[in-house]
Amino acid sequence: MSSKFLPVDNPTKSFWHSRADQFAKHRTTPTLPAHADVVIIGSGYAGTTTAYYLMKGSSTPLNVTMLEARDVCSGATGRNGGHLKPDLYYNTLSFTDKYGEKGCADIANFEYAHIAAMKELIEAEQIDCDFVLTRAVDVHLSPEANERCLRNYQAMMKNPYITCKSDLQLLTGEQAKVTSKSEDTEVAVSYTAGQMWPYKLITTILKRLIDKYGLNLQTNTPALSVSKLSDGKWEIVTPRGSIVTSKVVLATNAYTASVDSRFIDKIVPIKGICCHITASNKSERTPHLSNTYGIRNDHLADGDYLINRPDGSVVVGGAKKHIFPFKERFYNNVDDSSLIDGTSDYFTDDYMQKRFYTWKNFESKPDYIWSxxxxxxxxSLPYVGEIEPGKYIIAGFHGHGMPRVLLCAKALALALETGAEVEGIPDSFKATPKRLASTQNTILKALGTPTAKL
Ligand SMILES: Cc1cc2nc3c(=O)[nH]c(=O)nc-3n(C[C@H](O)[C@H](O)[C@H](O)COP(=O)(O)OP(=O)(O)OC[C@H]3O[C@@H](n4cnc5c(N)ncnc54)[C@H](O)[C@@H]3O)c2cc1C
Structure with missing residues (x-):
């Protein structure tokens, strides 16, 4: 365990935190309880939805405490792009190579199922979080990106186990340009996706859990260590005292090495960047885009992602060509109190006008940029399940948690309640001893980082 992997103080402020109120610093009780049935570390999407399914599904009232190192939902979930976009085809060849046709399909089908599951959750709980069911358009901007897209798309279409094929629309030439509003694309793919205000989603669920089911949320309370006691229980030490529990859940994502050193080099903190861009033009209404986007500049990892807001503004993340070639800017880096060199200019310098012809007559500027x-x-896949008796993990969402976390949380909650193994998620997501023992690390290779510059 190492404090070097804990979240830092004074994070940059994201657009999603612009409406945060006193709840951000909520402590249900003034002191930390000494005991709990279950302790969940982390108040992001994974910790919160695990608590939701666990407390709602339990036949008897459960005493659950959630520890959060900083303000509520101040990690990746409160700082992301708000894009619920399943990866249905783009990694078909590599996933088939690693996990076979069935294993690859299990991942695509699982991600696709998140669209309906999220809609169901939001409707069932009547959560006001600007959720929009939409279509994502993947825009490819180089011959290599086009080629990778088409090869993977065709492989997906041939996979007999993938069930959502009819949702995808392949667009080429003029159709690709019109649908994507981009002059520069020859190949685009559209499919069902979602977008939302993630902080509102999570804080609404947490407030319900506190009011209805007695969740004890303790913000600004970092877990400094998680140790096994002689009676098999777990002691979690914080600067405000210790709490003892039979079951502890690490919903700590990028920061998991702060509470379990086995995850150093297995779940690596990678610094990313996002911004909110507004448009103005005295004589015209704002150019509202009708889709969400994945913008692929090359066939490796240079790409951006974008969602639109009802006022015509957009949330955009990426700027990867200013990040991934420079290991020191992003790798093993938990510092979200600063931006990343080169990225502000990237988003300020007519970002939208260069990519979308409907924005050409508009002035625009980012009013929030955050890391x-x-x-x-x-x-590249998450770790989900019991890793030691009474110690569970749901973490490592590889920058792609929105279409993966919810149903992992539902499955983990059932495993927590029954004591059985986690089921109903792709086998490749399970935190098996084999995965835990592996010393491979494909992160830099997958990012296309030129090793000469490392
Ligand atoms: C800039 C950016 C853009 C992104 N855009 C997208 C996107 O558009 N679509 C998408 O699918 N995914 C996106 N992601 C990834 C997505 O946000 C994550 O996969 C998802 O939010 C993970 O949720 P989580 O709960 O596991 O992690 P987090 O939200 O990071 O939650 C973990 C929480 O644990 C707390 N914590 C950690 N260690 C401790 C400790 N020792 N003690 C107490 N508390 C602790 C942290 O403070 C944090 O609040 C993006 C991420 C970033 C950073």
Missing amino acids: GILGYTDD
């Missing part, structure tokens, strides 16, 4: 820490894993 955030993604939890990339050594094999």
